[in-house]
Amino acid sequence: MLIGELSRRTGVSPRLLRYYEEQGLLSSCRGPNGYRTYADDAVGEVRRIRGLLAAGLGTEVIRELLPCASGEQPELELCPAVRGALSRELAGLDDRIDALRRMRGALAAYLEP
Structure with missing residues (x-):
């Protein structure tokens, strides 16, 4: 096609x-x-x-x-290569989520009296 x-x-x-x-x-x-x-x-x-x-x-x-x-x-x-690639991606997402939580906390702190 x-x-x-x-x-x-x-x-x-x-x-x-x-x-x-x-x-x-x-x-x-x-x-x-x-x-x-x-x-x-x-x-x-x-x-x-x-x-x-x-x-x-x-x-x-x-x-x-x-x-x-x-x-x-x-x-x-789910062969070992796929499992490894997905595990790496999940670890990267977890790191980004942690960083976003820290940034959110820092921004929220500016709003507190």
Whole structure:
């Protein structure tokens, strides 16, 4: 399918689909006319990418996890590499949450009499 059709079927702009390609998350072939063509399973792949992005993962982590992802939600096969990547991401989130709590406390202290 052409990029326009993939865009229509997934609700993702052609520009974003090209970005996913640049990041190594999605692949296409070039037809004789030079247009990008995508395999039929690209719709599911884009939906997996979107699901992992919605979980707060960056494109580098998603590139690592995509081979272990299936389904559109997606579901991840919890092999040691996936478990490690998700554990690192959770630890990073916990660190950011702690930092935000400290900043919130500092700001709230300015409002106290």
